[in-house]
Amino acid sequence: GQSLEQPSEVTAVEGAIVQINCTYQTSGFYGLSWYQQHDGGAPTFLSYNALDGLEETGRFSSFLSRSDSYGYLLLQELQMKDSASYFCAVLSGNTPLVFGKGTRLSVIA
């Protein structure tokens, strides 16, 4: 089966940088996605890594190391509106998108 591990909670200061880690175990790995979900809202797609390395999209970057079964989401210049839950999700040959339990990010002033 598949499993993902990510921290349950992270707190960071407005304007700072925060990294949310994700480790996974799966067979037939294709890639790692990241989603953001605000309280009461639907998950929204942030980024996807199929190859090793860093993908940058504005203030958000995502990294993947396939050999280490590890990835992270990096959020820079944190804003209060970034307070949300962040999910990593693996795409594999067996099942489309298996989500982790999520990391709740709290941005404080």
Add this chain to the structure above:
Amino acid sequence: DTGVSQDPRHKITKRGQNVTFRCDPISEHNRLYWYRQTLGQGPEFLTYFQNEAQLEKSRLLSDRFSAERPKGSFSTLEIQRTEQGDSAMYLCASSTNRAQETQYFGPGTRLLVL
């Protein structure tokens, strides 16, 4: 395009009743997914369709759960003989074939079983 829509947004039912939820995907998306999400957890995959074909249904939680997408457009998720443990948010998402990693989620249907 108005995005993925789901109906109803909220449903309260009594234990033992049947409920049916509807999902309308983004029109050009041929893949449609159903998830369940409980508080503090990530979306839990239930089933998915490519056009009208249901490609994976082994993750449906029990034989009380069934889903259809008869014309390859909208989909329905039915739960028969509801139980209190079925209370959750039921999310629908859609994607293209080529970009399965980029799923667009609807607002969800929140089910409460009394």
